[in-house]
Amino acid sequence: MTALLDVDGVAAPPRANGELVFAEPWESRAFGMAVTLVEAGLFTWDEFRDSLVARVAAWEADHAPGEEYRYYRCWLAALEDGVVDAGADDAVAVAERAARLAERPAGHDHADGDGHGHGH
Amino acid sequence: MSSAPADRLSPALRTEALEQLLVEREPVDPAVMDKFIKTYEQDVGPLNGAKVVARAWTDPEYREWLLRDGTAAIKDMGFGGPQGEHMVVVEQTDDVHHVVVCTLCSCYPWPVLGLPPTWYKDPAYRAGMVRTPRRVLREMGLEVPEGRAIQVWDSSAEVRYLVLPRRPAGTEHLDAEALAALVTRDAMVGVAEVAAP
Numbered sequence: 001m002t003a004l005l006d007v008d009g010v011a012a013p014p015r016a017n018g019e020l021v022f023a024e025p026w027e028s029r030a031f032g033m034a035v036t037l038v039e040a041g042l043f044t045w046d047e048f049r050d051s052l053v054a055r056v057a058a059w060e061a062d063h064a065p066g067e068e069y070r071y072y073r074c075w076l077a078a079l080e081d082g083v084v085d086a087g088a089d090d091a092v093a094v095a096e097r098a099a100r101l102a103e104r105p106a107g108h109d110h111a112d113g114d115g116h117g118h119g120h
Numbered sequence: 121m122s123s124a125p126a127d128r129l130s131p132a133l134r135t136e137a138l139e140q141l142l143v144e145r146e147p148v149d150p151a152v153m154d155k156f157i158k159t160y161e162q163d164v165g166p167l168n169g170a171k172v173v174a175r176a177w178t179d180p181e182y183r184e185w186l187l188r189d190g191t192a193a194i195k196d197m198g199f200g201g202p203q204g205e206h207m208v209v210v211e212q213t214d215d216v217h218h219v220v221v222c223t224l225c226s227c228y229p230w231p232v233l234g235l236p237p238t239w240y241k242d243p244a245y246r247a248g249m250v251r252t253p254r255r256v257l258r259e260m261g262l263e264v265p266e267g268r269a270i271q272v273w274d275s276s277a278e279v280r281y282l283v284l285p286r287r288p289a290g291t292e293h294l295d296a297e298a299l300a301a302l303v304t305r306d307a308m309v310g311v312a313e314v315a316a317p
Contacts, residue, residue, distance in 0.1 A: 036153040
């Protein structure tokens with residue numbers, strides 16, 4: 001068995017404080033959305049946590065061999081579950097919007113700027 | 121729990137789409153969301169916990185209060201909010217080494233430590249710390265003496281744990297501010313000791 005903890009890769013245990021909290025900008029947006037929705041009362045933290053636990057367990061039970069664990073992917077899936085369960089949005093609408101965003105030409109500069117932050 | 125059709129799209133696009141829709145339909149106020157992100161990216165971090173630890177090291181009454189009612193004693197320093205509503209502080213001793221994990225979903229005491237580091241969320245840490253804590257701690261660079269028991273605290277739905285590390289020898293002349301600079305996040309999770317300056 002290899003070492004339990006990856007000492008050189010992205011999951012390497014840091015020996016000091018001060019690392020970046022989020023690996024990619026979307027992670028900070030997904031984090032902020034969940035906290036905002038708890039604050040707004042769309043769902044409770046306990047409800048969100050139950051979804052997160054289920055998503056983490058689902059990944060651990062079934063994922064592609066060698067696929068790296070990404071906590072905020074589970075977080076995002078739990079967030080989508082929470083939003084859909086609360087009836088604030090439906091999964092189809094989110095998928096359609098995401099598909100439309102995917103069709104933007106490469107290198108677009110977000111000139112519309114409506115709520116599309118980069119977390120920095 | 122069904123898999124959304126959006127699962128095939130990149131998480132960045134899914135996040136952006138969700139944010140647009142939630143802002144349009146108003147459950148999300150972008151200004152509030154930006155404030156939360158900035159707070160946890162820039163303002164709230166392990167320095168808060170380090171200040172709590174340093175005060176406990178220099179003020180015996182505060183230490184006693186902190187161990188008896190962590191939530192109130194931490195709130196007294198101005199640190200509260202989400203994931204800090206039910207704080208329990210455990211003190212490292214010569215007999216017991218305390219270490220914190222959340223096996224199910226990486227719960228973490230945000231007000232005192234900020235957001236969890238990557239290794240805390242890693243399945244290897246979450247599963248390994250429960251099964252073979254001494255070995256995982258050794259791999260993270262901490263050798264716990266054989267005679268010292270290891271107590272693993274698995275964060276439940278409510279409680280968040282903070283470890284009060286041992287004050288290093290040779291720091292008797294330091295004040296709380298200088299001591300706080302020595303305290304690391306890893307020591308407050310229980311995967312490291314605080315080193316003398």
